[in-house]
Amino acid sequence: MPQVMLYLDQDTERLMRESAQAAGVPYSRWVASLIRGAAGTSWPATLVAAFGAFPEMPLASELRTADVPDSPRERW
Numbered sequence: 001m002p003q004v005m006l007y008l009d010q011d012t013e014r015l016m017r018e019s020a021q022a023a024g025v026p027y028s029r030w031v032a033s034l035i036r037g038a039a040g041t042s043w044p045a046t047l048v049a050a051f052g053a054f055p056e057m058p059l060a061s062e063l064r065t066a067d068v069p070d071s072p073r074e075r076w
Helices: 008-022 027-039 045-050 058-062
Strands: none
Touching: 008 027
């Protein structure tokens, strides 16, 4: 398994240590989960579950058909 060396200031290292301990996982697993989350290519499950949760929101196509004049633009 490849190894990576990180240089962290003391406050950041303390936050990492406390967070990993609170999650009950080793530091390396905690950091790896953050990297997977930040670099992942799929939507988080909580976000996917929220799709369609606001039925009262109009669709973009409905908003674009409204006869509402655009706001006047300022000249520079």
